[in-house]
Amino acid sequence: MGETAKLIDENGIRIDGRKVNELRPIKLEVGVLSNADGSAYIEQGKNKILAAVYGPREVHPRHLALSDQALLRCRYHMAPFSVEERKSPAPSRREVELSKAIREALEPAIFLEKFPRTSIDLFIEVLQADGGTRCAGITAASLALADAGIPMRDLVAACAAGKVDGHLVVDLNDAEDKDGEADVPVAYMPNFNAVALLQMDGLLTIEEFQEAIELALQGCRQIYSLQKEALKAKYIAIKEEAAEIEEE
Amino acid sequence: MISRLRQKQIAQLIASGKRLDGRGLTDYRPIQIESGIIEKAEGSARVRLGKTEVMVGVKIGFGEPFPDRPNEGVLTVNSEFVPLASPEFEAGPPSEESVELARIVDRGIRESKAIELEKLCLIPGKKVFVIFIDIYVLNHDGNLIDASAIASLVALMNSKVPKFELKDDGEVVKKPGFEPLPIRNYPIAVTFADISGKLVVDPWLDEEEVLNARLTMSFDRDGRLCAIQKGGSGMLTPQQVIEASIIGREKAEELRKLVVKS
Amino acid sequence: MPLFYENRQIVTPGDLLAEGDYVAGNNTYKHDSKIYASRLGLVEYKGKNVQVVALNNFYVPSIGDLVIGKIVEVNLHGWTVDINSPYSAILKASEAFNKQFRPQKDELSEFLDINDLILAKVIAFDRARDPSLTIREPELGKISYGQIVKVSPAKIPRIIGRKGSMITMLKKETNCNITVGQNGLILISGKNREDERIAISAIKKIEQEAHTSGLTDRVTEMIRKERGER
Numbered sequence: 001m002g003e004t005a006k007l008i009d010e011n012g013i014r015i016d017g018r019k020v021n022e023l024r025p026i027k028l029e030v031g032v033l034s035n036a037d038g039s040a041y042i043e044q045g046k047n048k049i050l051a052a053v054y055g056p057r058e059v060h061p062r063h064l065a066l067s068d069q070a071l072l073r074c075r076y077h078m079a080p081f082s083v084e085e086r087k088s089p090a091p092s093r094r095e096v097e098l099s100k101a102i103r104e105a106l107e108p109a110i111f112l113e114k115f116p117r118t119s120i121d122l123f124i125e126v127l128q129a130d131g132g133t134r135c136a137g138i139t140a141a142s143l144a145l146a147d148a149g150i151p152m153r154d155l156v157a158a159c160a161a162g163k164v165d166g167h168l169v170v171d172l173n174d175a176e177d178k179d180g181e182a183d184v185p186v187a188y189m190p191n192f193n194a195v196a197l198l199q200m201d202g203l204l205t206i207e208e209f210q211e212a213i214e215l216a217l218q219g220c221r222q223i224y225s226l227q228k229e230a231l232k233a234k235y236i237a238i239k240e241e242a243a244e245i246e247e248e
Numbered sequence: 249m250i251s252r253l254r255q256k257q258i259a260q261l262i263a264s265g266k267r268l269d270g271r272g273l274t275d276y277r278p279i280q281i282e283s284g285i286i287e288k289a290e291g292s293a294r295v296r297l298g299k300t301e302v303m304v305g306v307k308i309g310f311g312e313p314f315p316d317r318p319n320e321g322v323l324t325v326n327s328e329f330v331p332l333a334s335p336e337f338e339a340g341p342p343s344e345e346s347v348e349l350a351r352i353v354d355r356g357i358r359e360s361k362a363i364e365l366e367k368l369c370l371i372p373g374k375k376v377f378v379i380f381i382d383i384y385v386l387n388h389d390g391n392l393i394d395a396s397a398i399a400s401l402v403a404l405m406n407s408k409v410p411k412f413e414l415k416d417d418g419e420v421v422k423k424p425g426f427e428p429l430p431i432r433n434y435p436i437a438v439t440f441a442d443i444s445g446k447l448v449v450d451p452w453l454d455e456e457e458v459l460n461a462r463l464t465m466s467f468d469r470d471g472r473l474c475a476i477q478k479g480g481s482g483m484l485t486p487q488q489v490i491e492a493s494i495i496g497r498e499k500a501e502e503l504r505k506l507v508v509k510s
Numbered sequence: 511m512p513l514f515y516e517n518r519q520i521v522t523p524g525d526l527l528a529e530g531d532y533v534a535g536n537n538t539y540k541h542d543s544k545i546y547a548s549r550l551g552l553v554e555y556k557g558k559n560v561q562v563v564a565l566n567n568f569y570v571p572s573i574g575d576l577v578i579g580k581i582v583e584v585n586l587h588g589w590t591v592d593i594n595s596p597y598s599a600i601l602k603a604s605e606a607f608n609k610q611f612r613p614q615k616d617e618l619s620e621f622l623d624i625n626d627l628i629l630a631k632v633i634a635f636d637r638a639r640d641p642s643l644t645i646r647e648p649e650l651g652k653i654s655y656g657q658i659v660k661v662s663p664a665k666i667p668r669i670i671g672r673k674g675s676m677i678t679m680l681k682k683e684t685n686c687n688i689t690v691g692q693n694g695l696i697l698i699s700g701k702n703r704e705d706e707r708i709a710i711s712a713i714k715k716i717e718q719e720a721h722t723s724g725l726t727d728r729v730t731e732m733i734r735k736e737r738g739e740r
Contacts, residue, residue: 149664153524191524195484195485209493210493242725
């Protein structure tokens with residue numbers, strides 16, 4: 001085995017120039033697809049992910065309908081061209097697991113009981129992957145749900161932390177995810193101080209894990225503010241435009 | 249599906265620190281472990297956790313290594329929720345719960361580097377041993393994850409790898425005899441259910457229907473976390489997560505002693 | 511007892527709006543003694559009531575609502591109607607005719623067929639059943655002319671305006687008949703296509719800028735300019 005390049009240098013700077021507690025640049029846009037009831041797009045580092053919501057709408061097939069609440073269905077899927085080596089379009093076991101985990105992360109946030117016998121169908125498509133896609137997907141999905149006018153208890157913000165070259169860091173990119181020592185994705189609802197998604201793989205002592213969670217939650221809180229800004233952005237722009245016209 | 253009345257009963261009892269089957273909040277059900285029961289498999293085990301019953305068979309074959317790990321054997325974990333195990337299981341492609349379970353058990357074994365995969369290489373870049381772990385759920389009475397993880401570990405521990413010789417012409421020829429599968433770590437999964445705001449260990453079927461969220465934590469022999477998975481559509485506080493990690497490490501150690509003894 | 515925003519500020523789901531002895535109005539919910547927004551919209555504090563005027567939502571039927579629907583299926587005893595809602599509506603034959611009617615499928619489709627549009631009223635709806643409609647009142651029935659424009663149901667109150675001020679202005683300035691369905695569908699019928707087009711433009715503008723002030727004046731100006739230019 002050859003020498004693997006170091007992921008963090010002596011000054012604690014990572015290969016993409018970030019410090020250990022710095023998030024990658026994030027761009028969020030809401031309402032990007034005209035057919036879906038709600039949609040959002042996120043870029044985080046080189047991640048490019050689209051989230052779209054159809055619903056609430058009638059459940060097909062009908063026998064799946066729940067009598068006392070809406071049925072939330074989620075499909076996390078990666079485009080064949082999204083990764084270095086072409087990925088088959090058929091759902092992999094990883095995509096099946098992540099679809100479940102993402103659905104379970106968003107369920108507590110939605111007032112499902114208000115719309116019995118309907119379904120809310122959430123689609124997350126990873127157009128380009130660069131580590132942390134499930135977290136970025138959840139961040140975008142929350143916005144898509146809000147964009148669709150689906151009532152929610154809170155937005156769900158997601159961020160991963162992990163261990164790379166012995167350091168605990170936030171928001172791992174692809175190289176750090178693949179060659180690092182641990183990855184801890186977290187989804188969080190700040191109003192309830194509640195963790196909605198939590199996974200981990202790698203090797204961490206309990207103390208390191210505690211620190212990693214704290215880093216991830218800090219990341220989630222920052223992303224939460226960005227989510228709120230993105231939701232309001234479209235309307236604030238219109239409001240300012242209208243105010244300008246008034247002044248003329 | 250249990251009645252609403254029973255659901256309430258379970259939740260109320262747990263709120264006052266008790267469980268319907270008399271266990272303490274951090275007690276496992278009685279565990280029975282048997283190994284080497286399927287002679288045609290290279291390794292096998294059967295675990296009964298209360299009434300939950302899981303069998304694991306290890307088959308060892310050959311194949312190509314992963315391109316990014318040319319000198320290592322390959323590990324693959326599969327799980328089958330056999331229809332006879334529960335009225336809820338149907339024949340067909342694996343459900344999301346089945347896929348999730350296989351991946352959680354896989355992560356525990358893989359991240360703790362339990363199997364010395366570097367010792368399972370025959371021709372670097374071309375031919376390596378492939379370890380197939382197949383989890384077969386025979387009766388579902390709750391907490392399939394922990395039962396499957398224990399059964400997988402025990403099956404690996406009694407697995408035998410056939411001896412092989414690499415000839416000059418590149419051919420791989422079987423020699424008589426076996427070697428034990430090289431194991432260096434013993435990952436154990438501990439699953440909690442959050443019910444009425446309390447964490448209970450090893451939820452049984454009825455408790456699984458009432459739970460708000462489920463948290464599985466896997467620990468290696470040094471008490472380090474090697475896998476975590478939150479399940480269920482509820483939420484947990486960060487404090488609960490930390491609490492679970494501390495209790496989990498202790499319970500994992502207790503279970504590991506049982507496994508290593510068997 | 512604190513309020514955390516100013517009236518008509520934009521709030522997002524999960525924003526803490528008030529704490530204390532307040533009542534959770536539309537698009538908000540109460541947890542402990544805190545009131546949070548559940549939808550993106552403009553917060554409104556009215557005495558003890560805290561509510562959010564949603565910027566976007568979907569239509570959930572209320573009994574008494576006037577709706578515009580499209581027939582999607584002809585059944586044995588009536589029709590299934592798409593009312594732009596997560597729930598399909600039922601129009602029973604008995605709610606379509608004033609006299610005794612013997613149900614025979616052919617005759618039903620002669621009266622209302624797939625893709626026909628109707629102006630109807632919601633007469634029943636609860637958690638266990640799909641909404642039921644009637645077209646037996648005088649103004650209701652099949653829609654035979656005019657154009658339909660679809661807006662987010664959240665904007666309907668703004669299009670109607672306080673005490674009907676906006677809709678009255680629209681009708682007057684565009685010289686069109688405008689019927690507003692609570693489900694976000696609006697029927698416009700004027701003397702010519704151009705008037706109808708201007709009315710649709712005006713409605714779309716209101717939908718876009720519903721959350722701004724001075725809207726009525728701006729829309730009036732826009733309509734007059736367009737009609738003046740003809």
